Amino acid sequence: MSTLQTLVPPVGYIPDFLTPAVPEGGLSGALEEVRATPPDRLRRDLARLRTTTPLPSWATGLGRPGGRGLRSLTKVLEVSSRALLEPRWDHIRQAVSEEVDTRSRVLLDGGVLALLESLHPFAQWRPPVLEVDYPAHRDLHLEGRGLLLIPSYFCWRRPTALADPALGPVLVFPVTARPLDVSPEKGNRLDRLLGRTRASVLVEVARGRPRSTSEVATAVGIAPASASYQLTVLRDGGLVTSRREGQHMRHAATQLGHRLLEGDRARLH
Template identity: 60%
Template sequence: MTDSMLRIHFTARDMENIRIAQQPDPLWELVCAVCRLSSGQGPLVFGRWRRSVSERLLSEERTGFAVRFTQALVPTTGYIPDFLTPPVLGQGLSPALDRVQATPRERLLRDLRQFAEIRPVPGWVTHPGGSAGAFAASLVTALESSFRALLAPYWAHVRSAVGNDVALRSHDLLERGTGALLGGLRPWARWNAPVLEVDYPCERDLHLEGRGLLLVPSYFCWRRPTSLADPGLDPVLVYPVAKSPLDLVRARDERLERLLGRTRSAVLMDVARHSGRTTTEVAQSLGIAPPSVSYQIGVLRDGGLIISRRDGKYVLHLATALARGLLDRSGV
C-alpha cells in the first residue's frame, strides 16, 4: 500500500449492510477504461487493446470525437465528476445512461465547476452551450459511443472476470462473514476493524454512518480502488479484479465463436465456469433474453455439450466432459 489512503469507517450497522455488485457496472467500467486508454498503464494486460482501440478511433471520426468528449471529463488521476457514475443498478447500459441524462441541473453544474477548479478544461465543459439538459444529452451520446468502441467487443469477458470475483467474495461472506470479506481485499486494502484502509491517491476519511458499503468489482480498474468524491452520496468502492490480457482472451473466444457462433459459445462458456447454472442466471450474466438462452442450451444439450438436471424447483445446466475438452483445446 502507498502512504496515502482512504479510511472507510464502519459501524455495527454498516457491517450488516455490505453488498457486492453481481455484475460489472457499465459506466464505472467505462470511466476506468477511458483512464486506461489515456494513461498507458498495464501494458501487458491492456496494451493490445489500447492499440486496437486507437486504430479504430483514427479511422472512425465520429467515434473518435465521442471518446475525446468523454476523455475531457475523465482525467487519468484526480477528481472525476460524480454524475458520470450514478448509483449502480445492475440493469445494463441504457438505464445507467438514463440516470446520467436525468442528473439535476444544480448537481451537473456543481460537479463541472468542481472539476474545472482542478484542471484546465474546454469552455464547453465549464459553460455548456444551451441548456444543461442539452449538454447531458450530448454527453450521453458520447458515453454510449465510447462504450461501444472501448468495451462492447470485450464485454462478455469483463462479465466473466467480474463473475468469478463475485463468486469468491460471496463465498467468503457466506462462509466466514463480513470480516473475512473485507480482510480478503488485500493487497490494496487492509481491514483494521472498524476501519478499512484503502490504497488511494490522497488522504481521505469516509464515515459510512449506517449507510453500508457497495463493493463494485471492475475489470478496467487498475492497481488501486476508486470511489465517489461526494461523501454524501451512497458509499461505493470500486476495486480491481484478477484479469488476463484482453488480446489473448479475444483470440481464444474468436476460435470458439467460429465453431459454435457468438451467442452459443458465450452460453457454453458461462455454463462451464460454474457448477450448475439456471437459464435465468445465464441470461442475466450475458444480457441475453431468457427464451434465446433456453434455445441455445437446447441446441448445446442436443449436441452433447450440456446436460440438465432438476434440483428442487430449479433446472441446472452443466457442461459435459466433451464440452470441457472442447474448451481446453480452444484455449478458453
C-alpha cells in the same frame, strides 16, 4: 474520444455524475441517469473537476438551461460504449462475475471479517476502520449506511470511491483476474525469469476462476506433487494466492502476478 478525455482524466477526480448507480437497465439505464443529472449537482461536479483539469467552454456549459450539452454527452457515451466495450463485453462480464463468485465464497465461508481481510493489499481492516490504498487522504464515515463493494475491470492499481460523501458509500476495487490470452513462448522473459514450468503454472492460475492443484497439474501436464511445489514457490513470491475450499486448495494469480504476465506481452481480451 476528446470529449471523454476531457471529462475523464487518466488520474485524479472523475465527475460522480458519470458513474450513476444503476441496479437495472444496463447501458440505457445508466445513460438515462446521466441525462437526468440535476443542474446543481452537475455544476458542483464540474467545479470540482475544474480545480485539477482545465475545462473548455463546452464542458462548463453542460448544465446550461435549454442547452443540448447532456444529450450530446450521453450520445458520446453511447457511441464509445458500443464501439469500444461491446465487442469485449463478454470477457469483461466474465472477469467481474468470477470476482463476485470468489468474494461471495469468502463471505459465506468466513463472514464479513474474512471478506474485508480478502481486500488486502488494496485495503486493511483495522477495526473499526477500513484503511484503503487511496491517492488522496480522506475519511468517509458510513454513519449507519452500508458499504457497497464493486469489482471493476477498469479500476487499476488501487481502489476508488465517489468523491461526494453524501452519495451512497461505495468502494470500487480492481478485479483480481482478467481473462488472459497468454502463452509463454520459448525464450521469452517470463520463461527466463521463472522457468518454463513455473511460468506455465502462473499462466494457468491467471485464467479466470481459481484452479485446484489437480486442475493446474492436468492443464500444464505435470504431476500433482510438482504442481503443488511450483504453486508454493509462486505463493511465497507473492504471485499466487491460495485458499482452501473443502478438501481442495484453490489458487489464483495476485495483482502482482497479473502485472508480471501483462508486462510479458499478455493480451487482454
